[in-house]
Amino acid sequence: MKTLGLIGGMSWESTALYYSGLNRGVSARLGGLHSAKMVLANVDFQEIVEFQQSGHWDEAGIFLADIATKLVAAGAEGIALAVNTMHKVAPAVAAAVKVPFLDIRDAIAKDLRSKNIVVSGLLGTGYVMQEDFYRSHLEDAAGGGVLVPEKQVAADLNQIIYDELSKGVVNDKARSRVLDMIGDLHRQGAGAVILGCTELPMLALDSSSPIPLLDSTALHIEMCLNFMLGDDAKSSDRTYY
Structure with a gap:
């Protein structure tokens, strides 16, 4: 088994899903x-968040690149x-190390291709x-093609992510609002919606969604497991967290 270097805490709520999912997997x-x-x-x-808000990307x-180099030094x-x-700064992180960088976007793209999804919707931070x-x-x-909500809807979702989910606050109002967003993207022609925020699975949306959801957290965990174990043959749609 290979040793994975995981940079988490953004937020720790979703990092807990990674920790559980990787170990269970x-x-x-x-x-x-x-x-x-x-x-x-x-x-x-x-x-x-202060880096983000100030535009100091x-x-x-x-x-984050410095942290990555320290993880490599640690094994x-x-x-x-x-x-x-x-992942906006993924190029800087990947360039800083001489080991593979496991990009969450590639995990999603692979799933889109395997399911022949031509048009998808995308939900995440602004x-x-x-x-x-x-x-x-x-x-x-x-x-x-990738569809996204209009600006005001995107702002509403951004608020849910930063002010609620990242603080461990999960409620029916937020769940209902996000399901409405999924429905809107479906009506615009999306064949599936990407949950492009690692906290969104906390809302347990799958059973009520009118279309398939691509859980970026689960897909990234699966990518990491395949890297660690060298076992693509056993990859599946199973969610381990």
């Missing part, structure tokens, strides 16, 4: 008392960012939905 595949080999760096999310990239054989938004680093990567890698 290794246990399910290997049996016995096996658990995931990983080196985890849990950052202070407030510091990351280059500094954020340097900050990590691959690096993963347990967050969607900070940065993910409104900036090119995420949508363009998916469109280039998967060869399809």
Whole structure:
């Protein structure tokens, strides 16, 4: 088993899903008392949010790249960012290390291709939905179109993510609002909706969604498991957390 270097804390609520999912996934595949080999760096999310809000993305990239190099020095054989938004600085992090960088966007693109989804909807933070680093990567890698909500709806979702889910607050009002967003994207022609925020699975949306949901957290965990165990043959749609 390879050792994964995981950069988490953005937020710690979703990092807990990664920790549980990786360990449960290794246990399910290997049996016995096996658990995931990983080196985890849990950052202070407030510091990351301040980088975002001030527009200091280059500094954020340097900050996370430095953490990645320390994880490699501690034995990590691959690096993963347990967050969607900070993949805006993925090039800086990937360039700082000589081990594979496991990009969450590639995990999603692979799933889009395997399911022949031509047009998808995308939900996430405002940065993910409104900036090119995420949508363009998916469109280039998967060869399809990506729809996003209008600006006011995107702002509402951004508020739910930062002010509620990232603080562990889960309620029916937020769940209903996000389901409405999914329905809107469906009516616009989306064949599936990407949950492009690692906290969105906390809302347990699958059973009520009118169309398939692509859970970026689960897909990224699956990608990491395949890297760690070298076992693509056992990859599946199973969610381990």
